[in-house]
Amino acid sequence: MTATVVLLPFPGAGVPPAAFPHLRGARAVYASGLGEELTDQLGAKPAPEPAVLAAETSVVLFAASAEDPAVRALPGARVIAQPTGARLVEAAQVMDRLRSPGGCPWDAEQTHSSLRQYLVEETYELLEAIEDGDRTALREELGDVLLQVLFHARVAAEDAEDPFDVDAVAGELVAKLVGRHPHVFAESERVATAEHQELRWEELKQVEKQRESIVDGVALGQPAAALAGKLGQRTGRAGVPLDLFPGGQDAPSRLFVLAATARRAGVDPEGELRAVAKRFAADVRAAEANARAAGVEPSTLEVDGWRRFWP
Structure with missing residues (x-):
């Protein structure tokens, strides 16, 4: 019987059931890095030095991490870990x-x-x-x-x-x-593409939540560019034409149309706007650094000065 390593990164979850058959047939049970109290609870002995442990067979080693020196001493061991989560x-x-x-x-x-x-x-x-x-x-x-x-x-x-x-x-x-994934967890039609799955997800949500409107469920508290983009996406799926978007020439209306049409085109307006803003902030910092390098205090810069030192 080869050695078995049982990883217990979170001891409170208990010993994995898969380890029990190996514990019954083990010649010795050791623990490393788990503390004296837990070692006693497991009915284990403190692990010997790695060189000694490496020479043993038919043993079970409880450890907190795969990086433990005692675990490393058993490179060919069977490893049993607690489930993800x-x-x-x-x-x-x-x-x-x-x-x-x-x-x-x-x-x-x-x-x-x-x-x-x-x-x-x-x-x-x-x-x-x-x-x-x-x-x-x-x-x-x-x-x-x-x-x-x-x-x-x-x-x-x-x-x-x-x-x-x-x-x-x-x-x-x-x-x-x-x-919302019947194609994975139940007998259902196959979903061949991510786009098809996204459409099915919205259809299933509509039925599940018994929504009366295509804009039900849109979080109105999200940032404005993201909200406009989401509304553009939802209405696009439903076939609402672009000419019904706000038609004013004021800045807010134009911003809405830009964000909504961008999302319909597959662009994330919030993310892209943030990226532009971050680049602009980096340019401001670079201009200030250029001014300092030229012996000019950035707080004194006016229009021509900013243009002069702009990267």
């Missing part, structure tokens, strides 16, 4: 602890309304990480957005009139994903 349970438990008596006073005082600003801020920080291609920041900001979901779900669980928790949120998401 196990640490989501831990995240929810941490949120419960912070919100409960004896937890964090600040967390305990928050409401859905007080948390709104953080959801917006964290979402934009995530967008920036995506635009910058920063993988480290992307991982961190995804966690910050997840925190907002867990936080709101925990606050909702305390509502005396209509409580629901994070499991209810996840349950509705699962039902939605399964219901």
Whole structure:
């Protein structure tokens, strides 16, 4: 029997059922990096030195990470890991602890309304990480957005009139994903392209939510360019002609038409507008740097000066 490695990155989720047959036939059970209490709970002994462990067979090793030196000493071992998402349970438990008596006073005082600003801020920080291609920041900001979901779900669980928790949120998401992908989870017509799937998604939403209008469900609180783009996309699918768009020559009407027609053409107006704005901000910084390099204080620049130092 070869060695078996059981990874427990989140011990609270328990030992994976797939590990039990190997535990029954193991000559020895070791643990590395899990702490004395959990090691005892698992009925394991502390792992010996890597060189000693490498010479053993028919053993089971519990470890917190695949990077653990003890795991590295067993390169040919069978590896059993907890399913993806196990640490989501831990995240929810941490949120419960912070919100409960004896937890964090600040967390305990928050409401859905007080948390709104953080959801917006964290979402934009995530967008920036995506635009910058920063993988480290992307991982961190995804966690910050997840925190907002867990936080709101925990606050909702305390509502005396209509409580629901994070499991209810996840349950509705699962039902939605399964219901809107019948070609994956049930016997249904095949969806050959992403465009076909997007159309089917909207059709299924229409039936599921019993919407009376093609613009029902459009988040009116989103940024203006994104809102105009979404309305342009929705009405485009329904065949609303462009000549029915706002026809005024004022700046707001022209902006709406630009954003709405851009989205119909497959362009993300919010993202593209943000990209232009970021390039403009970078040009302003470059002009200021050029002025400083020439011995000119940027705060003194006027029209001709800005033109002179513009990159």
